[in-house]
Amino acid sequence: MLSKCFVLAVALFWSCQNSSNSKMLPEQKEETSSVVEIIEDRLPIADPYVLYHDGLYYAYGTRVSGFEVYISKDLKHWKRGEKLALSPSDSWGDRWFWAPEVYYVESKNRFYMFYSVDEHICVASSNRPEGPFVQQEKKPIVSEKAIDTNLFIAEDGTxxxxxxxxxxxxxxWVAEMGEDLTDIKLETLTECIRAQDRWERKQGTVVEGPSVLKRGDMYYLIYSANHFESKDYAVGYATATSPKGPWKKYEGNPILHRDMPAAFGMLGTGHGAPFVTADGGFKYIYHAHASENSVGPRTSYINDMELSADGVIRIVGDVIRPVVVR
Structure with a gap:
C-alpha cells in the first residue's frame, strides 16, 4: 500500500513546428457525437512533465521562449492553452527556457513552476495550473549556473x-529549500549521482532530468544519462533510504532505451517524469528524437510505469502517441 508521503509526492511531482495537414478523428466513446480536429500529429515538447489536477492532465515542456501548457482528459488528445503558462516578461532571463515542472502545494494552495532559463534555475507561481505563472522576485534560485529542477516535499514537510x-x-545534487520555496539552504547541498556507469557515458558525462518519489521507506531517483543529442540517451534510477542519499544505482539500468520494447524503436528516449493517472496507475512521459537523422523537433510519448512488489521500477506497455487537437 502506498504511503501517505508517496501519494503526496506523486500528487506534487508527477502531481517545433505545426503540422501542415489537419486530420479528423472520432472522439472517445462518451463524445461519439463530435469529432476532433488534429492540428499536430504529435505532442511537440521536450523535457516533458505532466500534472494531474481536478480531473485534467496538464503537460509542460521545452519548446518556445517561455512555456506553453497542453490540457487533456484522456492523455491522447491535447489542447494547447490559449496563452503561455509562463511568459518571458514574467521571468528572470530571456533565453533557453527549459524543463518546466509544476506542482500543487496544498499547504500554500498554490501552483509552483520550477524551470531553467539561461542555464539558471528559477521558480514562479500561480493560482491556476494553466497559469499565468509569475516570478514574484525576478532572480534565480541560486547564483551559479544550474538546470533541471525537481521538487520533493518529505513527510515532515521539509x-x-x-x-x-x-x-x-x-x-x-540536492538541497533543502526555504519555507517560501524561492531559495535553497546552501549548507545542505549534497551530491546525489554522477555519470560513471558505461551506459551513462556513451556521449558526454551527463546525468540530468531528476525525478524523486517515495514508496514505503525507499526513495527513488529517476534520471536520464548521456547527451540529449545521443541516440543512446536513456533513463535509469537509483534508490536510497533518505532523500539526501547515499544513492545506489539499479543494477538493471537503463530502464528505458532505444533497444527496449517500451521504446518501440525510438531514439534518444529520456528526460521525462512519472505521474499518477486518474485511475491511480502510474505512467511515464518522455521525449524522443524526431527521426534517425534529426534530433529535433523532439516529441513526447507516454508509457505505463510499474513499481513491483520487490521495489523495481519498469517502463512497459504500448506507447501512447499524443496529438494536439483544436
Missing amino acids: PYLYFVRFTGGNVI
Whole structure:
C-alpha cells in the first residue's frame, strides 16, 4: 500500500513546428457525437512533465521562449492553452527556457513552476495550473549556473530541490529549500549521482532530468544519462533510504532505451517524469528524437510505469502517441 508521503509526492511531482495537414478523428466513446480536429500529429515538447489536477492532465515542456501548457482528459488528445503558462516578461532571463515542472502545494494552495532559463534555475507561481505563472522576485534560485529542477516535499514537510550542477559534467545534487520555496539552504547541498556507469557515458558525462518519489521507506531517483543529442540517451534510477542519499544505482539500468520494447524503436528516449493517472496507475512521459537523422523537433510519448512488489521500477506497455487537437 502506498504511503501517505508517496501519494503526496506523486500528487506534487508527477502531481517545433505545426503540422501542415489537419486530420479528423472520432472522439472517445462518451463524445461519439463530435469529432476532433488534429492540428499536430504529435505532442511537440521536450523535457516533458505532466500534472494531474481536478480531473485534467496538464503537460509542460521545452519548446518556445517561455512555456506553453497542453490540457487533456484522456492523455491522447491535447489542447494547447490559449496563452503561455509562463511568459518571458514574467521571468528572470530571456533565453533557453527549459524543463518546466509544476506542482500543487496544498499547504500554500498554490501552483509552483520550477524551470531553467539561461542555464539558471528559477521558480514562479500561480493560482491556476494553466497559469499565468509569475516570478514574484525576478532572480534565480541560486547564483551559479544550474538546470533541471525537481521538487520533493518529505513527510515532515521539509522541501528538497534536486537539480543539475556543472561540477565535472552534469551532476545531480540536492538541497533543502526555504519555507517560501524561492531559495535553497546552501549548507545542505549534497551530491546525489554522477555519470560513471558505461551506459551513462556513451556521449558526454551527463546525468540530468531528476525525478524523486517515495514508496514505503525507499526513495527513488529517476534520471536520464548521456547527451540529449545521443541516440543512446536513456533513463535509469537509483534508490536510497533518505532523500539526501547515499544513492545506489539499479543494477538493471537503463530502464528505458532505444533497444527496449517500451521504446518501440525510438531514439534518444529520456528526460521525462512519472505521474499518477486518474485511475491511480502510474505512467511515464518522455521525449524522443524526431527521426534517425534529426534530433529535433523532439516529441513526447507516454508509457505505463510499474513499481513491483520487490521495489523495481519498469517502463512497459504500448506507447501512447499524443496529438494536439483544436
